[in-house]
Amino acid sequence: MALAAAITALEALFGTRFTQTRPEREAHGHSEAWFPLTPPDAVVYPETTEEVAALMKICAAEGVPVTGWGAGTSLEGHALPLKGGITVDFTRMNRIVDLSAEDRLVRIQPGLTREELNTELRATGLFFPVDPGANATLGGMASTRASGTTTVRYGTMRDNVAALEVVLADGRVIRTGSGAAKSASGYDLTALFLGAEGTLGLITELTLRLHGQPEAISSAVCAFDTLEAAVETVQTTIQMGIPMARIEFVDEEVARIFNAINGTHLPEKPHLMIEFHGSDATVAEDSRRFGEVVADMGGADFQWATTTEDRNRLWKMRHEAYLACLASRPGSMGLITDVCVPISRLPEAVERGREMIAKAGLVGPILGHVGDGNFHAILLLRRDDAAELAKAKEVAHDLAHMALEMGGTITGEHGIGAGKRGLMAAEHDAAWQVMGQIKAALDPQGLLNPGKIVPGPEDAA
Amino acid sequence: MALAAAITALEALFGTRFTQTRPEREAHGHSEAWFPLTPPDAVVYPETTEEVAALMKICAAEGVPVTGWGAGTSLEGHALPLKGGITVDFTRMNRIVDLSAEDRLVRIQPGLTREELNTELRATGLFFPVDPGANATLGGMASTRASGTTTVRYGTMRDNVAALEVVLADGRVIRTGSGAAKSASGYDLTALFLGAEGTLGLITELTLRLHGQPEAISSAVCAFDTLEAAVETVQTTIQMGIPMARIEFVDEEVARIFNAINGTHLPEKPHLMIEFHGSDATVAEDSRRFGEVVADMGGADFQWATTTEDRNRLWKMRHEAYLACLASRPGSMGLITDVCVPISRLPEAVERGREMIAKAGLVGPILGHVGDGNFHAILLLRRDDAAELAKAKEVAHDLAHMALEMGGTITGEHGIGAGKRGLMAAEHDAAWQVMGQIKAALDPQGLLNPGKIVPGPEDAA
Numbered sequence: 001m002a003l004a005a006a007i008t009a010l011e012a013l014f015g016t017r018f019t020q021t022r023p024e025r026e027a028h029g030h031s032e033a034w035f036p037l038t039p040p041d042a043v044v045y046p047e048t049t050e051e052v053a054a055l056m057k058i059c060a061a062e063g064v065p066v067t068g069w070g071a072g073t074s075l076e077g078h079a080l081p082l083k084g085g086i087t088v089d090f091t092r093m094n095r096i097v098d099l100s101a102e103d104r105l106v107r108i109q110p111g112l113t114r115e116e117l118n119t120e121l122r123a124t125g126l127f128f129p130v131d132p133g134a135n136a137t138l139g140g141m142a143s144t145r146a147s148g149t150t151t152v153r154y155g156t157m158r159d160n161v162a163a164l165e166v167v168l169a170d171g172r173v174i175r176t177g178s179g180a181a182k183s184a185s186g187y188d189l190t191a192l193f194l195g196a197e198g199t200l201g202l203i204t205e206l207t208l209r210l211h212g213q214p215e216a217i218s219s220a221v222c223a224f225d226t227l228e229a230a231v232e233t234v235q236t237t238i239q240m241g242i243p244m245a246r247i248e249f250v251d252e253e254v255a256r257i258f259n260a261i262n263g264t265h266l267p268e269k270p271h272l273m274i275e276f277h278g279s280d281a282t283v284a285e286d287s288r289r290f291g292e293v294v295a296d297m298g299g300a301d302f303q304w305a306t307t308t309e310d311r312n313r314l315w316k317m318r319h320e321a322y323l324a325c326l327a328s329r330p331g332s333m334g335l336i337t338d339v340c341v342p343i344s345r346l347p348e349a350v351e352r353g354r355e356m357i358a359k360a361g362l363v364g365p366i367l368g369h370v371g372d373g374n375f376h377a378i379l380l381l382r383r384d385d386a387a388e389l390a391k392a393k394e395v396a397h398d399l400a401h402m403a404l405e406m407g408g409t410i411t412g413e414h415g416i417g418a419g420k421r422g423l424m425a426a427e428h429d430a431a432w433q434v435m436g437q438i439k440a441a442l443d444p445q446g447l448l449n450p451g452k453i454v455p456g457p458e459d460a461a
Numbered sequence: 462m463a464l465a466a467a468i469t470a471l472e473a474l475f476g477t478r479f480t481q482t483r484p485e486r487e488a489h490g491h492s493e494a495w496f497p498l499t500p501p502d503a504v505v506y507p508e509t510t511e512e513v514a515a516l517m518k519i520c521a522a523e524g525v526p527v528t529g530w531g532a533g534t535s536l537e538g539h540a541l542p543l544k545g546g547i548t549v550d551f552t553r554m555n556r557i558v559d560l561s562a563e564d565r566l567v568r569i570q571p572g573l574t575r576e577e578l579n580t581e582l583r584a585t586g587l588f589f590p591v592d593p594g595a596n597a598t599l600g601g602m603a604s605t606r607a608s609g610t611t612t613v614r615y616g617t618m619r620d621n622v623a624a625l626e627v628v629l630a631d632g633r634v635i636r637t638g639s640g641a642a643k644s645a646s647g648y649d650l651t652a653l654f655l656g657a658e659g660t661l662g663l664i665t666e667l668t669l670r671l672h673g674q675p676e677a678i679s680s681a682v683c684a685f686d687t688l689e690a691a692v693e694t695v696q697t698t699i700q701m702g703i704p705m706a707r708i709e710f711v712d713e714e715v716a717r718i719f720n721a722i723n724g725t726h727l728p729e730k731p732h733l734m735i736e737f738h739g740s741d742a743t744v745a746e747d748s749r750r751f752g753e754v755v756a757d758m759g760g761a762d763f764q765w766a767t768t769t770e771d772r773n774r775l776w777k778m779r780h781e782a783y784l785a786c787l788a789s790r791p792g793s794m795g796l797i798t799d800v801c802v803p804i805s806r807l808p809e810a811v812e813r814g815r816e817m818i819a820k821a822g823l824v825g826p827i828l829g830h831v832g833d834g835n836f837h838a839i840l841l842l843r844r845d846d847a848a849e850l851a852k853a854k855e856v857a858h859d860l861a862h863m864a865l866e867m868g869g870t871i872t873g874e875h876g877i878g879a880g881k882r883g884l885m886a887a888e889h890d891a892a893w894q895v896m897g898q899i900k901a902a903l904d905p906q907g908l909l910n911p912g913k914i915v916p917g918p919e920d921a922a
């Protein structure tokens with residue numbers, strides 16, 4: 001590759017928004033997860049779609065890899081430039097381009113974060129519901145098909161992105177989707193770019209679907225003797241059509257850690273945390289009906305709340321679970337697993353997961369978005385303990401294979417990135433080669449986020 | 462192409478399930494719409510995925526086109542074999558393969574119709590919600606990304622297909638998706654095949670998401686003085702978060718025709734028909750709140766009902782609108798337009814549509830899935846009147862361009878088929894070429910439903 005030529009051209013184009021300093025390169029070469037440092041050769045900060053297209057044309061002409069960067073909150077090393085080249089940091093492209101409150105659509109640039117967007121929307125009565133926990137950029141969330149606690153009601157990024165603007169590997173700019181609520185007009189390119197992790201194009205604008213802020217919110221929390229009782233409660237609640245906005249599970253180990261760190265006296269049992277959105281009357285009715293299901297399932301310590309303060313108190317254990325887990329083992333880091341199984345298999349999956357963790361001699365509390373069948377183990381590892389990291393990776397690998405056996409997926413929401421490409425053949429078999437054919441058609445030089453998602457030469461069918 | 466060789470091989474493979482009789486060929490060469498007769502060279506009735514794969518390998522080797530066929534209810538000539546070849550009639554592949562009530566998933570073959578599926582599901586407490594009106598096959602509905610009256614609540618086929626099995630152009634069989642509620646595992650191939658109209662592969666199995674039959678259903682109907690008041694009522698209802706299961710609009714012309722045909726005395730005004738699904742308490746509350754919105758908007762003749770009989774009476778005008786329209790002009794046929802616009806533009810779009818129809822001297826009552834911004838004009842044409850057909854096509858074309866100007870789409874739910882490929886460049890611009898690149902990657906000989914969706918040599922960029 002003619003990296004030097006590309007660098008000269010990009011420096012001329014971006015001026016001070018082009019950098020090769022070591023701190024900048026290193027800041028774009030590490031992630032929140034356990035992956036080794038992988039810095040790009042240079043970082044640029046575009047401000048317009050035209051700049052991204054110009055950059056892409058330069059890199060296409062010179063054969064230089066290009067990797068997008070949002071907030072760097074990925075847990076699977078998505079934005080690590082495995083083959084060097086240019087990292088495109090989108091944080092200066094963080095404007096709201098257009099808000100159509102009547103159509104509940106907002107056009108934004110990809111570097112805007114979800115919290116920034118919701119702050120801007122506060123006065124409109126609307127909000128963007130997808131909540132992966134981290135304050136990720138919306139371009140990053142789109143690229144990883146993110147989801148989170150509200151998915152059981154509002155869906156994932158797949159359901160909440162109406163349209164995209166994308167710069168392709170050859171610098172062409174395309175628009176996918178429309179402002180209509182639905183369309184049957186040709187291939188669903190919007191869906192194709194969502195979750196493509198920047199391997200098919202760079203997202204430069206998103207049109208997002210917004211939702212009305214609920215008139216009323218109520219939350220409930222309860223403890224169960226067994227995991228099975230908790231999960232059966234979720235299944236019954238879904239079956240009854242009670243429209244949950246969130247439904248989260250934490251296991252007894254999370255409760256135990258939370259009590260130890262915070263001096264609380266919560267029952268050290270599996271808990272469910274649930275939230276309802278609606279009118280005052282409907283959330284009261286939903287909470288009442290949910291309470292009946294809980295009682296039938298032998299749930300205890302049932303509490304519900306409608307004020308913000310009381311709701312936050314009830315959800316505190318969930319919100320602070322990750323930090324409490326880290327604090328419980330000072331100096332540790334977390335390797336967070338992420339599988340999703342058909343909900344009927346969830347109790348067995350969590351149980352087997354727990355056994356795998358115990359057998360490996362690891363500490364790994366479990367929590368999850370139980371309404372989706374998606375759960376995480378927070379494997380707490382000593383930093384720089386290669387043996388423990390190897391064991392944790394093995395547990396993550398075994399959990400993924402277990403999910404596949406059960407008809408599930410190797411990743412519910414964290415994506416493939418640098419961490420899970422080795423599992424793609426197991427999940428997708430011949431369909432993985434089809435992904436490779438699409439990649440080759442749209443990025444024949446393999447410049448966009450190379451080394452991610454699709455088969456490499458070493459994986460030939 | 463070596464059609465003769467393919468025919469010899471297919472005859473040997475399929476025996477009596479291979480046919481070249483004229484009635485069979487003609488039955489698979491016409492559609493419900495106005496397109497000219499386009500029979501295939503032969504029709505086969507596979508019973509297994511393996512047979513479809515074997516057929517595809519034969520046709521790939523001989524370069525013979527292959528087009529799928531479901532119930533033939535397409536309104537845009539999707540299944541017309543424009544370049545002849547083999548039509549694959551899926552009606553013998555109509556089994557339920559596996560039902561997982563706990564996971565609310567059902568695996569089915571593509572030739573099963575949505576009514577057959579819902580009949581089979583009746584005892585389970587579950588149902589499949591996508592309702593395009595016609596009793597289409599689920600493979601056909603998947604291939605056209607169908608939607609319908611319940612989309613405002615339950616979504617389109619895009620939202621209700623979890624996984625697919627697909628035979629590719631070279632005979633490989635792949636599986637996309639999983640039984641999990643969500644996944645972030647690589648390219649969304651499921652979404653890519655949905656709406657591809659059989660141009661990328663033949664769907665041989667579907668895993669569908671089911672929903673709980675609502676405990677209670679209530680319906681309401683009301684008349685408005687103006688279209689604007691009706692649409693504003695819909696917008697406000699959405700904004701208030703009242704969870705509508707269906708919301709349909711018919712214009713005053715539909716009401717007038719319905720009265721004339723049925724001897725009823727409904728107000729000859731725009732009407733809204735709405736349906737709520739939930740518990741007894743929540744549907745009563747939803748109906749009450751909706752009634753308040755209607756009163757604020759000056760709606761009249763507000764009626765609501767919860768028994769099946771009363772609900773059917775209220776919805777009669779909607780259910781029978783198409784037949785009443787045809788009956789109002791004996792011997793006519795309908796050309797049905799299908800655009801979808803951002804909901805804020807809907808009143809203007811319907812108004813302008815009405816003007817276009819009047820200016821063309823046509824009769825064309827308007828109705829639609831107003832919660833989605835999707836509406837249809839039923840252009841009533843004399844059979845074999847070429848001048849009237851030409852005018853109707855021009856109105857449909859102008860409506861599509863109007864929808865694009867408004868940020869909408871040329872088709873909300875009927876798809877592209879033989880009728881709308883000429884509008885693809887206008888909607889998708891450079892993205893249409895990307896669809897062509899994907900097609901070329903997966904079907905380099907262009908054998909699957911040729912002449913549909915993607916650019917041909919004549920459309921080169």
